[in-house]
Amino acid sequence: MAYAEDLTIHHKASVLRDSTARRVLGLRNTLWFTWLRRPLRPALRVRPT
Secondary structure (H helix, E strand, O other), X not given: OOOOOOOOOOOOOOOOOOHHHHHXXXXXXXXXXXXXXXXXXXXXXXXXX
């Protein structure tokens, strides 16, 4: 990797990825992790962001 001051790079988001589906999967994974790793009462109190 090298720094080249004379270059300008622009990131273009992938059209193949569904951002809504990724957010839903992230929420599902957070809830699942919380359910598996915490005692029942604290797990029920967690509010995913």
